Amino acid sequence: MTIPGQAAADALISRLGVTIDPDLLVLALTHRSFAYEAGGLPTNERLEFLGDSVLGIIVTDRLYRDHPDLPEGELAKMRAATVSQKALSEIAREVDLGPCILLGKGERTTGGADKDSILCDAVEAIIGAVYLSHGIDVARDVVLNLVDGHLKAAATSGVALDWKTSLQEACAERGKGAPLYSCEGDGPDHARTFTATVTIDGEAYGTGVGSAKKYAEQEAAAEAYKVLVGMDASATRA
Known part of the structure; x- marks a missing residue:
């Protein structure tokens, strides 16, 4: 399957700095609204589920190593802020992910390509696709590059962390x-x-x-x- 807006998808891959198996890339960008209108295609939800866990372990590992003196509660707050819907949707906009997502007609006409929830889910799905394409070491590099600014901000965000x-x-x-x-x-x-x-x-x-x-x-x-x-x-x- 060819991605509508292939040029945008190619630019996304360039910004991520890593190749992704073409079939996995399409799957990662297939929102459930598109899959539903197309007659029941696979959606990006399984990849989102995987990517959420990959993201969590990578961020947790980095926080644990970078902040050896912080208690568990503070580390949990910092992780929550870094992997929040708000943070991930901001990351999606930074890499211009929205135009690449395959959306149904209804979602397209109501601005789905810029909805926090859809952008957040797509970021997690992309992380899942990177992990399946290359393994945990490459996925770690990609994730840390994406969340670097949010990891730094989490150290000074106070109550809004979690x-x-x-x-x-x-x-x-x-x-x-x-x-x-x-x-x-x-x-x-x-x-x-x-x-x-x-x-x-x-x-x-x-x-x-x-x-x-x-x-x-x-x-x-x-x-x-x-x-x-x-x-x-x-x-x-x-």
Whole structure:
């Protein structure tokens, strides 16, 4: 199968600095909306699943080696920030990945090539394709080159490193119960959206939306954290 916008795909490969098996490259760029409209082609979701794990172990290994004095909790926050939907979608835009993604008509007309969720998933799928094409050593070089700026920024990002952990810590400091998350999926399999709600002591504090539960929950936690801290600030001013 030839990729529509082959020139864009060739430029992407050049920016990544590594070749990718042509069939795997097409698969990595095949969004479920395109596959659905084309009659049930394979999607990039399996590669995304693999790439997510490859990305996680490479980033975790680098953080562990670069920050020998940091506790597990801080390392977890830094990893969460580096592999977040926001970070990966920014990386996708830096390498101009959007124009290469194979999208269904509906997604194309609604700006799917610039949606954070779609870009994030495609980055993970590309990482999975690199890993299958060349193995872990080459994949490590590609991943670290992509996330270098975000790894550096993670060291100074404070509470925004991992909103779920920050919210849990804020609740403990205020004598509140642990945050509880509920998440519901909506839409067809090829265009699934998740909405998460976080409650604290039975009261809803925040909601978030994302292409996966983990992203929706991070958005909900960010909103809840700001509400919780904002309540403290209001009480202090009063």
